[in-house]
Structure formats: structure tokens, C-alpha cells
Amino acid sequence: MRIRTRAALGLAVTVTAVVALAACSTGGSSAGSASTSSASASGKPVDGGSLTFAIANDPISLNPSGTGSGNDTLYVTRQLVDSLLYQDPKTGALKPWLAKSYTANADATAFTFHLRSDVTFSDGTPLDADAVKATFDDIVAAGAKSTAISSFSGYSGTKVVDSSTVEVDFSKSNAAFPQATSSVGLGIVSVATTKLPYDSRATGKGVVGSGPFTLTSYSPNVKTVLAKRKDYAWGPTGAANTGAAHLSSVTFQVVPEASVRSGSLESGQLDAIGSVQPTDVDTLKSAGYDLVDRTNPGLAFGFSFNESRPIVGDEKVREAIAHAIDSKTVRDTSLNSLFPVGTSALASTTPGYKNEKSHFAFDLAESKKILDADGWKAGSDGIREKDGQKLSLTVAWITNFSPNQTTLELVQQELKKAGIAITLQSSTVPDFIKTLSSGTYDLQFGNSSRADGDILRTSFSTSATNYSRIDDPTLEALLQKQQTIANATERNVVIGQIQDRLASQYHEIPVHELTTILATSKDVHGITLGADSRLEQLTGAWKTGE
Known part of the structure; x- marks a missing residue:
């Protein structure tokens, strides 16, 4: 984390000194709610x-950084490995775990972790800097085989300073890395584990953690x-x-x-x-x-667009869709009150969350007014037309959460009242990714979980997956800027500005959060x-x- 200081001094701060900063957010909401327990x-x-x-679901892989079946895999592997840092569910703050403290340089390209000296792996060997380096190098070498690889963009390497100190270096700013080290995917395993063939670890044989x-x-x-x-x-x-x-x-x-x-x-x-x-x-x-x-923190369940398609590339069409959806009625019908109504691209438990609900007020009359002014006139079947083209759109979605179908059928009915037709295109996760990659869709409905606002960059930046194909230089500049700010309070201000931009340009329309x-x-x-x-x-x- 960075504090306001004179750059010439090269000052940095430790996690033990300022962990509370990670809890700060804009918009008057707390960064996260307490973990409930039995x-x-x-x-x-x-x-x-x-x-x-x-x-x-079967875990599929017991390799902590491997590709498994999602949450069910993480439930199991979390018991086997510890992480460098721990993220407090009450505040979002980062706290000591295997690392008793850490420092970040001014531009968030170097992070130094100071390790505990009393930790051993389950085979009796001590946890040390060599194990941290081996774990991180192993993830990078695995590439796409590892679910954790996205946290290592620009990775230059890990230096062993001494047996209890490591420095993780990047060629470009990566302010989200400290939070990533709290995840299961970056859980530390023994050097012996990293010497085994990556694919062979799926069964858990030879996977040695300190959990x-x-x-x-x-x-x-x-x-x-x-x-x-x-x-x-x-x-x-x-x-x-x-x-x-x-x-x-x-x-x-x-x-x-x-x-x-x-x-x-x-x-x-x-x-x-x-x-x-x-x-x-x-x-x-x-x-x-x-x-x-x-x-769940991260992206709320909502709609994003393939903005390379002319119809949804039109901001006015996106705005009209936002006002035609009664998210509260949809939530109340397909889910229950445990699932908050979406008010921003980020879910309310994400550090840096900002309430943007004023942009998404349900107003069918306003939706129709916007479409009228944009030249979309009702056809004989009630579906609007413009220049001989129907306002008919394809929505891609995944079948891995059972209420999705009810939610989308309700939205389908609501949009039809505004003169917008949508066709629902369901698929499994692999086919869904293929659809997004090929661009054969107009809208996608889904969510993604991570307890850090950098999920906005990995979802919407032109330098990331950019399935939405957004051409918005203002948004792109903000997405990149937040990665350069090590101080959590300052970074969350920019994350709030990103949410402002996503909402005001209707790049993302939230419906409900996942619980x-x-x-x-x-x-x-x-x-x-x-x-x-x-x-x-x-x-x-x-x-x-x-």
C-alpha cells in the first residue's frame, strides 16, 4: 500500500500499519459485510x-492453483493451504497470515513480504522464501492451466532476499496483487510439490501445503x-x-x-x-x-453488451434497456431477500463499491421515450424498428445457476413491453466462453466473484478479455489508473469513478447480486x-x- 509521501524518499508502508485503509470505499457504503457463521x-x-x-460438484483438481469446478473446489483446497495475507470479511482489509507484513513501492510494481518463522508444511519442512518463489514461478509456468495466472500480468519474477523475505516484481503496476495473495489460488505449497508435473497434482497426491x-x-x-x-x-x-x-x-x-x-x-x-x-x-x-x-463480492449479476454490434453500441438503446427492467420485481420473483438488488457493476461487499442506483431506476415510460427519440418506432407486432431493422437482440447466458432462467424470462417479458425483443441463448460454461470470444451475441448475463475492484479491469479493459468490445478511452484510462495506486483509499476513489463511468454510459446494467x-x-x-x-x-x- 502507498501513502502520500515524497517520491524521492521511496517510502513504503507495511500491512500491519495501515490494514484499515483497504476497508475504505466511496459512495457511503461499507466495503463488505461480516462473514456470517453457523x-x-x-x-x-x-x-x-x-x-x-x-x-x-466434484473438485476435479486438488492442486490449489489448478482448474477445478469453482467454489466447490476452493472449499476443499482452502483447507490444505494457507495464504500470504488474509482479507477480513468485515472490512475488506488485508491482514497478516503467512506474511507478518508487506511493503509496496510507489508505483505498485514491487511487493516485499516478510514471512513468519514458525510455519511448517505438512511434511515437516519449513515454509520459507524459496517456497513462495517456487509457488509463484510454478503458477506462471503453468500459464492457462492455472486459475491464478490472471494475477501475474507483467510478472518479472520473485527474488529471495533472505530465508524469510521475498520480493515479487512486475514490469507494470499491479496494485491488486496483495489482495490476490489472500486467495486460495495463490496458496503456498512446498518446493517439492512444484517439482511434480503440474497435471499430475489434480488428484492431490504430492500436494503439500501448510494448512x-x-x-x-x-x-x-x-x-x-x-x-x-x-x-x-x-x-x-x-x-x-x-x-x-x-x-x-x-x-x-x-x-x-x-x-x-x-x-x-x-x-x-x-x-x-x-x-x-x-x-x-x-x-x-x-x-x-x-x-x-x-x-458475493465482484461483478453483480447483470447485463453487459457486445458493443461492436451497432444496435447495442448505441448508448441510448442501452439506457432504454436499463429503465425497462424492474430489478426489484425480478429479484423478488426469481430469488429472495437474501440476494440484494443490483445497484452498481460491483456488488456491495466489494471494497470500493459505490451505489449507482440512480442510473437504473425502473421507468417504462422513460424507456419508451428514449427509444422514440432515438428513432425506434413500434412495428405491427409491437417490436420496434429503425431503418428496416427490428430491435431484436440475443442474450447469452450460463445454466450453472438455476434461477437464471426465471430471471431472464421475466426480463424478456419486461423488455417486450418497451418494444424490445430478446432471444435467450443458454449454454454451458465452455460454450458460453466460445460465444463471447466469437462475438455472436448482443447481450450477456452473468456475474464474476472477486473481493477487489480490479475485477472491473479484467472484465472491461481493452487489454484484458474485453468481451464487451467497449471503445471508451475515458473508461480505459480509469481502469489502468487504479492498477497504479498502491494506497487503498486513493485507489478506491478511482474504482468509484470507474463505476460512475460504467453506469452513466450504460456499459453494464446490474440486476441482482449473488449470495x-x-x-x-x-x-x-x-x-x-x-x-x-x-x-x-x-x-x-x-x-x-x-
Whole structure:
């Protein structure tokens, strides 16, 4: 992080001195909400017992930086590895973990991490600077095989200053890197692990981390069993339990069907379940089960455009679409109140979030007025036309979140009232990416999770994926500028300006935010969600009656 200082002095600050800066945001909203947790019983946590936690998908890869199945993979691998820094879910601030402090240079191209001296990997070898360097170099060498590669744009290398100090260097500013080091994908593994062929680590064999659990067995599409590491004693600052886990073991059971997960929880076959569907919330709550929920940071669920297409390249058409969507009614119908209505490109739990709801007020009359003035006249079928072309658009979306279809069908009905026709084009994630890359769509509906405003750059910059094909020099300059500012407070001001620009030009139209929901049995306590709204390490979890 950078402070206002004289550049000639080359001053830097440590994370331990100014961690609160990361919590600052513009627009009068907090950077994030506290991680909710399963209810706590009176009395002291109980040591021992096993926890069976149902996930919807097989992890696919137990290599922390590898390509797995999303959140379900991260739930498992988070238990095996620690990170250099920890992001506080209450404030968004970065706190010590494996690194007891860090410094950043003035232009955010060099970051120096000072490591703890009391940490060991599960094979007994000490965590040191060589392991950090090997981990980061390994991710870069893996390239597209690693989900963490996007955090290393411009990576020049990691220098071992001494056994407990590393310097990570970039050829261009990368102010988002410290936050990235708090993620599972950048979790530190042993040097021995990095010497194994990258693809062979998917089964978890040979993956050695410093986390509170170790791998006992992995049965693809069935279960992953973990055992407590008894000598663990270096949990992150801010964790409820920084020592060894209370639980003796954890089993992540693969249960694809949401109804089966809920039913198995109610029948006592499971202790906790992930991916609770909105339709199951009321049933579980009324039956007395505890819910653990937190809104996901990053991009809210919403619409972005392929602005290389002439119709949606027109700002007035995009503005008309924004005013024709009643986001609150859509949210209330397809989801529930646990999912906030979208008010900005960023979700409200993202550090730097700014409320932009004034740009997206539902006003059907205004939508029609805008289209009239823009030359779009209603045709015989009610769909507007201009220069012989129908106002008919294709929306690309993914089927991996079940309420998406209901949401889009409601939006389809609302837009039709304004004279806009949309065709829904659903697909799996791989096919969706192909569609975005080819540009054979007008709008896309989706979201993306990360607890840092740099997700706006990776989503909308011409130097990143730029699926939206936006030609907006003002926006581009802001996206690049935020990456050069190491001071969190100053950087969040620019992230607010980016949201202003995205909203005022209607490059992105938010609909609702995504919320992670877990459910636990009555005898399970202390399960928490982190700043990324994913399962934290289970060191603080415990069960009564065992």
C-alpha cells in the first residue's frame, strides 16, 4: 500500500500499519459485510468429531492453483493451504497470515513480504522464501492451466532476499496483487510439490501445503476426506481459532442434486451442505436449520453488451434497456431477500463499491421515450424498428445457476413491453466462453466473484478479455489508473469513478447480486464465509454431542 509521501524518499508502508485503509470505499457504503457463521452453542467448543459437508460438484483438481469446478473446489483446497495475507470479511482489509507484513513501492510494481518463522508444511519442512518463489514461478509456468495466472500480468519474477523475505516484481503496476495473495489460488505449497508435473497434482497426491488439514483420500465424484493437522498453530489474524482445528476430520461428499442435499441434511446423513438453492431457504429455516450466507463480492449479476454490434453500441438503446427492467420485481420473483438488488457493476461487499442506483431506476415510460427519440418506432407486432431493422437482440447466458432462467424470462417479458425483443441463448460454461470470444451475441448475463475492484479491469479493459468490445478511452484510462495506486483509499476513489463511468454510459446494467448460502445441522457451529464469500478454513468449526 502507498501513502502520500515524497517520491524521492521511496517510502513504503507495511500491512500491519495501515490494514484499515483497504476497508475504505466511496459512495457511503461499507466495503463488505461480516462473514456470517453457523450458530454457536453456549459453552466451549468441543474438540473431536467428524464433519460431512455436501458439495454439488466434484473438485476435479486438488492442486490449489489448478482448474477445478469453482467454489466447490476452493472449499476443499482452502483447507490444505494457507495464504500470504488474509482479507477480513468485515472490512475488506488485508491482514497478516503467512506474511507478518508487506511493503509496496510507489508505483505498485514491487511487493516485499516478510514471512513468519514458525510455519511448517505438512511434511515437516519449513515454509520459507524459496517456497513462495517456487509457488509463484510454478503458477506462471503453468500459464492457462492455472486459475491464478490472471494475477501475474507483467510478472518479472520473485527474488529471495533472505530465508524469510521475498520480493515479487512486475514490469507494470499491479496494485491488486496483495489482495490476490489472500486467495486460495495463490496458496503456498512446498518446493517439492512444484517439482511434480503440474497435471499430475489434480488428484492431490504430492500436494503439500501448510494448512490445518491434510488429504486422507480422494475418490472422484464421490468424496474427499481430510484429517486434522495437530500441530497447526498459525491461522490468520482475525480468525476465530488460529490454532489446530477442533474437528478430527472433514469429508466433502459430492451430492449433485440440491433437493437430495437438503433432504440428506434433514434426515441426518449430512452435517452441512453447500449451494443451497433460493427455493429451499424457507423450508430449511422453518425446520430450524442454520443458514450461513454472505453476498458475493465482484461483478453483480447483470447485463453487459457486445458493443461492436451497432444496435447495442448505441448508448441510448442501452439506457432504454436499463429503465425497462424492474430489478426489484425480478429479484423478488426469481430469488429472495437474501440476494440484494443490483445497484452498481460491483456488488456491495466489494471494497470500493459505490451505489449507482440512480442510473437504473425502473421507468417504462422513460424507456419508451428514449427509444422514440432515438428513432425506434413500434412495428405491427409491437417490436420496434429503425431503418428496416427490428430491435431484436440475443442474450447469452450460463445454466450453472438455476434461477437464471426465471430471471431472464421475466426480463424478456419486461423488455417486450418497451418494444424490445430478446432471444435467450443458454449454454454451458465452455460454450458460453466460445460465444463471447466469437462475438455472436448482443447481450450477456452473468456475474464474476472477486473481493477487489480490479475485477472491473479484467472484465472491461481493452487489454484484458474485453468481451464487451467497449471503445471508451475515458473508461480505459480509469481502469489502468487504479492498477497504479498502491494506497487503498486513493485507489478506491478511482474504482468509484470507474463505476460512475460504467453506469452513466450504460456499459453494464446490474440486476441482482449473488449470495452464497450454506446450511448446517443444529449441532454444527463455527462455519464461516470469508471476504470472497467462500468457505473459510474449518479451524473454528465444531460439533456438539461428539
